[in-house]
Amino acid sequence: MKPNALLRLPALLLFLTALPALAQTEEAQINKADNAWILVCSALVLMMTGPGLALFYGGLVRKKNLLATMMQSFMMMAVMTVLWALVGYSLAFAPGNSFIGGLDYLFLNGVGTEPNGSISHLTFMVFQLMFAIITPALISGAFAERMKFTGMLVFMILWGFVVYFPMAHMVWGPGGLLNAFDGGLIGCLDFAGGTVVHISSGVSALVCALVIGKRKGYPEEGIRPNSLPLSFIGACLLWVGWFGFNAGSALAADGIAASAFVATHFAAAAAVLGWLLAEWIRDGKPSMLGGITGAVAGLVCITPGAGFVSPMAALVIGFLGGLVCYFSVAVMKAKLGYDDSLDAFGVHGVGGTLGAILTGVFASKAVNDGFDGAPMGLLEGNTGQFVNNLLGVLLTWVLAAVATFIILKIVDATVGLRVDEADEIRGLDVTQHGEEAYSQQG
Amino acid sequence: MKPNALLRLPALLLFLTALPALAQTEEAQINKADNAWILVCSALVLMMTGPGLALFYGGLVRKKNLLATMMQSFMMMAVMTVLWALVGYSLAFAPGNSFIGGLDYLFLNGVGTEPNGSISHLTFMVFQLMFAIITPALISGAFAERMKFTGMLVFMILWGFVVYFPMAHMVWGPGGLLNAFDGGLIGCLDFAGGTVVHISSGVSALVCALVIGKRKGYPEEGIRPNSLPLSFIGACLLWVGWFGFNAGSALAADGIAASAFVATHFAAAAAVLGWLLAEWIRDGKPSMLGGITGAVAGLVCITPGAGFVSPMAALVIGFLGGLVCYFSVAVMKAKLGYDDSLDAFGVHGVGGTLGAILTGVFASKAVNDGFDGAPMGLLEGNTGQFVNNLLGVLLTWVLAAVATFIILKIVDATVGLRVDEADEIRGLDVTQHGEEAYSQQG
Amino acid sequence: MKPNALLRLPALLLFLTALPALAQTEEAQINKADNAWILVCSALVLMMTGPGLALFYGGLVRKKNLLATMMQSFMMMAVMTVLWALVGYSLAFAPGNSFIGGLDYLFLNGVGTEPNGSISHLTFMVFQLMFAIITPALISGAFAERMKFTGMLVFMILWGFVVYFPMAHMVWGPGGLLNAFDGGLIGCLDFAGGTVVHISSGVSALVCALVIGKRKGYPEEGIRPNSLPLSFIGACLLWVGWFGFNAGSALAADGIAASAFVATHFAAAAAVLGWLLAEWIRDGKPSMLGGITGAVAGLVCITPGAGFVSPMAALVIGFLGGLVCYFSVAVMKAKLGYDDSLDAFGVHGVGGTLGAILTGVFASKAVNDGFDGAPMGLLEGNTGQFVNNLLGVLLTWVLAAVATFIILKIVDATVGLRVDEADEIRGLDVTQHGEEAYSQQG
Amino acid sequence: MKRIEAIIQPYKMDDVREALKEIGVDGMTIYDVRGHGRQKGHKEVYRGQEYEVDLLPKTKIELIIADDRVEETVQAIVESARTGKIGDGKVFIYPIEDVVRIRNRERGEAAL
Amino acid sequence: MKRIEAIIQPYKMDDVREALKEIGVDGMTIYDVRGHGRQKGHKEVYRGQEYEVDLLPKTKIELIIADDRVEETVQAIVESARTGKIGDGKVFIYPIEDVVRIRNRERGEAAL
């Protein structure tokens, strides 16, 4: 310390008087790193739907339905966005009861640049919106190649109100029934949407497949993918985008985000191996379609646990996800005989359910000390949490199944669900949208 | 306070002496969150051109011109980059007069890792470069399927000098004529490039279409897109990349960025609905090409206002953008009879103009207090700003139109603008680049 | 200073006592901006392999091998990930000797959310993993269209152990032989993987091409790309992803990252021009395939120097990279007669070598003061560094060549390297994976 | 020997092949073509510009067959491809002079 | 009945169809083919390796027509497809023995 330091004391003190205020403001301020991170994650999650899921699904149908299939995902980017802005966000995230949010945020009233946690409220809103886009889009895999465009639109809008907004509120909303971190009665661990996104869409998909019925020519005709390269691009973009989905669900650019990122990647990789192994043994050859479907299955499976489980647990979860989803798609579906055209149920319903259960098993306080030192998952001895996760799964199954059934009946009785046979034969691209995917024009 | 706290005073004071220095340095330092954010946004904006725009455009031409069309966008990634490094950045952003920058930054002299605002100067430079790449690339939609490769290159380079660098300087450069936040005489509100990027490219596109003339076979032959799936991928990547374009234009990862991000997304979604509604009514069916074109129209339209308008205003702007651009492309173009092959004018010229005007209407100090409490847009009573925005639009139209006309005449008289008829029939891929998009080789 | 300021001294002091602790914690904490940035970069680098490289390569083979080619890249995303998790990361980055890491991090033991530098250790681990995925994937370009799937898997796993993990340790690991910043005996400047990634994969590719032999029909049949649009998408995503690769290698969102970002982009752009110029002169026309291959060549070439050289030097390096790689691919390969099918050696081996040498020339302390004020590259007078870089290149060539040769012999003697002629004629998609890329089903 | 060409609806392909298999007809060559006839086309609209599409995707099955099997082959095709709607397609029968099997240079009916 | 096959430049397709429509010829089947003849091909170069392309894209129009309409149909095609440049293509005329309309089992000219 230099001799004249004390002389500077007054100036120092002046500076110091500013400090507490500074600190206080800081608390109430946006953390730009978190904000940037969640904005990037929002972009990544949008990329999952378009082009990701649209391509993944689009490549799997016949060429005459390629545009219509992509369009089903794409329309969610438009329709769910407007719905979310007007009322959906409020119903999901405004304070309300245990089941549904209130109307405080109607028309995004009061949702501005001010902080919500460490990010801007608008950032939080738009990040959550991207989940509300992809979830209904996932369902469309079940009724590909035969659904009416108008019927699809009406179904999706109703589904948003009756299934998605309530589910999002129950699991992530303030005071939601299943919200483990905000006083939910049956607190579930669902890091990034195993119940809200995957079980809800997957189970609804199954009901759709059953109610709408099989495609003409299924299964005799051996309907094959029109373009696996398109599906490949889609699956890879899903994988990349899923980092936003899962790691972004940390809502901060912290160690939990890193941990969720790693778990996500590991599960996808292990699931590729799981699926391919099953294929190799049962079908004689490991296929590219198997590889990419396995990856998606792994990603689905790790979604609820991404921020709660260790990297090694993620490998296990992913590997099991690959195996089980392969079984459900290749064996069970054929046995039961429903036409879940692109395996929305087989991958998202089954994978989501398995993941939610395994989250209850593998969640670990060493990874994420969500309960302030108390054990998290079954392996740490928290049986209650495991049971809660089971209850959450059950409730989601029931809500999604019943609601979807009723909505389908309503749509069928009004605008109609299915195109007529001639249109189905000619293809949805031409009959629903008046265009064709490719032209051979010279 | 513990009793011995005072004894630690000297040490504390030592610590404190460092604080002001720290604070000072901090001010002059890069904010890593902002820097990371703008780097990510730069990557996103590059992705808009390649593969985004290249695919969007490439899918719309005939197969024989697919590579050549993608190549036109791709070349901008190479040519404009080198131009920008050598002289373009300086002409756009170095201190100069109201119309053009000086030569201080020639060869990026003095542009290093030091801060420029809260980000590295290099970060700022490369972010702006990505705009200088996509803008000329947009024009290429107007002369697709008939332009000579050499003519295209020469045209673009001249256009950079005469239109882009001055426009960028006038709107965003220090002391630029239209720069509302740095003493411009006619300060315009243009958040992310409504004038600089969209009007300038769109209007130039119209002049190109008129001067270069129609494609052989247009409109009798009913030229159709060779691959809508490619256009779909492109459009979705444009949407995702546009977050970088608009939200990145906040130049920080703050609430304004979040707000611009949301406005961007909302406008795109609403424009999809606007365009499809118009199509449904007039053409009988909503199409996928309509959906993705609508999205681009909405993104164009919100560009100038992204950081200035509320989410609800963004919905309105986007919806209007979808409607108006549909009208301009489907009705007006057919009536007037020019061959703006991929609707560069119809979407970017018209959408950009509409957006610039609506920005003057909807800009709101609640969203972005750019004028320190003074009103921003017409709805808040700032008629002057509205008029300024109109003047900015006018000036851009005139500059782009006149300059493009002259450049085209120069190119025509030297290397030539258009391939000969035989080459046009055989296709540009083979005649300009000596390659074909696909091979059927067994 | 207000008169009563002194009275607040006690409270202030209380506050101050907390400060040093705060400061200390800060040091040991994750910087969220850096952490977010590297997570984003990790996603970008994964996107380089899938879909990037998979598409770039997939588009270049014949249609009957399209899926198998994409699958080779995709499998690395699964296999290398699991390998890395179990043992690879430890061998590469745990403390060990000069050549290889130890087993401290086996099963990621001790790799958690705690900081490693300014980012989470898990973030660092997963970022490095993405490099371990793309590097072997690059090799697959050399043996495309004829390699057995099982042979490929076994080869890649062995290659990881014998070439990649040691190389990564030597260049970037603690105490690695070639690590210029952590006491390596022969310290090399390799910012993002010129030796580790490009030379090692490129030289191994050459050995693969020589040992496995030519494709049936090469070169008489004039094997052409089945889909240049797919390659185009791939190349553009490689370009975008490479920002993560190079700028992420700064491991922080600082000015060096910005500088590496700019150098990366500039080199790619200049290389496009270099390659096209050579093509234009020698082949008569500049092609799209030339443009995208040039871009990749430039990106390869700038990789080792990205964070060490100035923007103008990057332009020079890129331009030379484009020229030299064109020469190696178009002239040298034809002269020497080996069948490096997709030019993995011609681009990555040659470009990586050139880049490593030029890094030794152009590295500049003005850009990156890595040696605390001492000169960096040859142009600044550091001949020693230049020689070290040459030695590093040499060592990498020898290790990669010898190890690859031995591994190939082992694989050949066990599971086999090459499919039989009938399978090669029918194509790998059907024979290795039991599926086809496209179906014409009506 | 005759050459039989059947232009059918693409989605009828599996049925026709099944029917042919049943009567023991195995060798054939398939073309993806577009056809125009009485079947109505449809309107496509791209950015407001209408385009009348009256070339519809069809599948052509071509088989060369011994004279005595022609009639039953035509029957098998007609019956399996028929829906009774316009656009079902047509079967054409052509003369043929000779066949050579490349593999073993056999000629005539033996080469089928 | 005859079978007429016309190999034309793809971009002439619309003109030819227009001409056929005018003389009331409606049924036809279209193939995308590649052809080689006197028309010069072009060179393609992929990463420095040259490749001579002398198979150019062509469109084949195939129509089966009653004997008395053959000549005018050939004329219509020739006139509408002609540019006078090498590569305009050719028209081939073949015999045909029978036709069956799948929909209603009609045979012969009635089935056209």
Add this chain to the structure above:
Amino acid sequence: MKRIEAIIQPYKMDDVREALKEIGVDGMTIYDVRGHGRQKGHKEVYRGQEYEVDLLPKTKIELIIADDRVEETVQAIVESARTGKIGDGKVFIYPIEDVVRIRNRERGEAAL
């Protein structure tokens, strides 16, 4: 004049064209087709659902040629396309009645 159609393995295309060039046969039209015959197909499996693929990609070369050149042309094709394995393909020879060159309206052999 005759019409010769050869269905060959796609990878034999270059060899056949080379052989034809040597005997001075130049004009031809190429089709990408799928064929079924004695050659065994393969199994494909998509997500566990098997699918038997017995239509394999083939290339069809079609050439119209003067009567006196038919035999040597057939020979050239057979020899260059032959590997001796099942699936090598077949050559079909058909009658033809007339040819018109669109460019200059030439008819008959002169138009070839």
